[in-house]
Amino acid sequence: MQTVGFNSILSMRQCILLARRQFSATAQSALSGSQTNDRQLPPPPIKSSDKMRGWQLHNYGDIDELQLSDKLKIPQIRSSNECLVRIRATAVNPIDLAMLRGYGATVLNKMRCQPGDGIEFPLILGREFCGELVQTGMGVPADSLSLGTRVWGVVPLQSSTGAHAEYVAVPSYCLSPAPKELDDCEAASVLYAGLTAWSGLYITGGLGGPCGAATASGGGAHKRVLVLGGSGGVGTLAIQILKSQKVQVLATCSENAIEMVRNLGADFVVDYNNREAVEELCKYAPYDIVLDCAGQGGQQAAESKFDFRQYITFSSPLLANIDKQGLGLGALKNVFDLVQTNVKSVTQRGGLVKWGFFSPAPQGIQFLQKLVEQRKLMPLIDSSYGFGDLPKAFEKMKGGHLRGKIVVKL
Numbered sequence: 001m002q003t004v005g006f007n008s009i010l011s012m013r014q015c016i017l018l019a020r021r022q023f024s025a026t027a028q029s030a031l032s033g034s035q036t037n038d039r040q041l042p043p044p045p046i047k048s049s050d051k052m053r054g055w056q057l058h059n060y061g062d063i064d065e066l067q068l069s070d071k072l073k074i075p076q077i078r079s080s081n082e083c084l085v086r087i088r089a090t091a092v093n094p095i096d097l098a099m100l101r102g103y104g105a106t107v108l109n110k111m112r113c114q115p116g117d118g119i120e121f122p123l124i125l126g127r128e129f130c131g132e133l134v135q136t137g138m139g140v141p142a143d144s145l146s147l148g149t150r151v152w153g154v155v156p157l158q159s160s161t162g163a164h165a166e167y168v169a170v171p172s173y174c175l176s177p178a179p180k181e182l183d184d185c186e187a188a189s190v191l192y193a194g195l196t197a198w199s200g201l202y203i204t205g206g207l208g209g210p211c212g213a214a215t216a217s218g219g220g221a222h223k224r225v226l227v228l229g230g231s232g233g234v235g236t237l238a239i240q241i242l243k244s245q246k247v248q249v250l251a252t253c254s255e256n257a258i259e260m261v262r263n264l265g266a267d268f269v270v271d272y273n274n275r276e277a278v279e280e281l282c283k284y285a286p287y288d289i290v291l292d293c294a295g296q297g298g299q300q301a302a303e304s305k306f307d308f309r310q311y312i313t314f315s316s317p318l319l320a321n322i323d324k325q326g327l328g329l330g331a332l333k334n335v336f337d338l339v340q341t342n343v344k345s346v347t348q349r350g351g352l353v354k355w356g357f358f359s360p361a362p363q364g365i366q367f368l369q370k371l372v373e374q375r376k377l378m379p380l381i382d383s384s385y386g387f388g389d390l391p392k393a394f395e396k397m398k399g400g401h402l403r404g405k406i407v408v409k410l
């Protein structure tokens with residue numbers, strides 16, 4: 001296993017992070033003195049006539065369907081456990097681009113619309129944010145989440161008003177006080193991909209046993225995990241999560257990302273385009289988990305060169321099958337696909353294929369929060385944009401080859 005130089009790379013990384021933290025703390029206190037405070041003065045109350053800016057969608061299609069308006073209604077708190085947040089930063093994820101094109105519309109629209117109410121549009125995309133708590137429902141405990149608190153959070157997939165706007169309303173379990181170790185853009189770029197990685201490893205993969213899935217305890221020391229696509233939003237966080245739990249991590253990425261992925265802590269990294277290097281991965285098989293963060297899908301599992309106990313892919317055909325064939329036939333096709341890929345993978349590679357999903361679980365948020373506070377997890381930002389340039393952020397996502405996350409500052 002190629003680990004020579006790993007410790008020196010890591011300590012170099014820590015020095016850079018420390019210097020960056022010191023610089024940003026000084027700069028922030030010099031400029032505003034407020035951003036890293038958990039709690040500020042309570043914000044002025046929102047009036048029902050107040051309007052917000054936001055990017056809306058009135059049809060599925062391409063990026064030109066995104067329309068900026070400054071006359072949108074501010075989302076209202078509809079149940080006692082909801083919170084309203086004024087957003088400071090948000091992110092663009094592959095799911096935003098997919099939803100813009102209509103991905104998952106059949107299922108998500110069923111979840112969104114009340115019976116008899118077929119209104120699908122307008123939609124506001126955006127699944128994660130960092131911002132300031134401005135209103136809470138009666139059932140939200142004021143001691144844990146008081147007005148003015150700087151929070152980070154995620155928006156459930158079925159919500160039609162996402163985080164690409166000045167305000168978002170979400171259930172209180174979807175947010176918590178933002179770690180002061182991260183600035184607004186960094187804090188807006190952890191939870192969606194981080195909860196996807198956490199849920200794939202601990203809920204779907206059972207890496208830490210029942211406690212690992214039900215609590216924030218993590219686990220999995222001395223297991224061996226291969227991360228496919230170690231350079232993207234989910235992969236960069238998955239590697240850091242795994243290393244923090246003393247898991248042995250191998251990863252694949254493009255040649256030009258190898259050094260970056262090694263610096264995240266991966267013990268052995270190969271270029272997925274280099275056939276000989278990929279063959280090397282066989283030496284370390286069978287893997288406890290192969291985590292597909294590269295959009296490969298379950299069908300690829302049986303074609304792998306190496307054996308595994310579980311192959312967890314975040315690219316399942318679940319919603320796409322239902323979009324194409326409707327709820328009934330689509331559900332049957334899903335069962336057929338899962339059985340078929342598993343028969344092939346068990347007979348050819350000795351392990352199961354599972355579908356992993358983002359899950360807005362509070363214990364997952366707590367787990368990620370703890371790692372950030374211990375400085376064991378740090379988001380990588382590929383690029384950042386102003387709010388008015390959100391379509392450019394989507395173009396960047398469409399171009400692919402990301403090295404971390406795309407963030408948008410309000």
Ligand SMILES: NC(=O)C1=CN([C@@H]2O[C@H](COP(=O)(O)OP(=O)(O)OC[C@H]3O[C@@H](n4cnc5c(N)ncnc54)[C@H](OP(=O)(O)O)[C@@H]3O)[C@@H](O)[C@H]2O)C=CC1
Nearest residue numbers: 094229231232233234254272293294295314357358401402
């Ligand atoms: N099911 C769910 O709930 C969720 C699913 N996802 C899915 O998970 C996947 C990862 O998401 P995210 O990290 O945000 O996406 P990104 O686009 O940020 O990352 C993908 C990365 O994979 C690399 N890559 C592409 N092809 C390969 C390959 N064959 N082998 C190794 N690396 C490769 C890309 O770089 P390069 O092309 O330069 O090599 C890029 O760095 C996406 O397919 C996304 O749709 C994400 C979140 C939730």
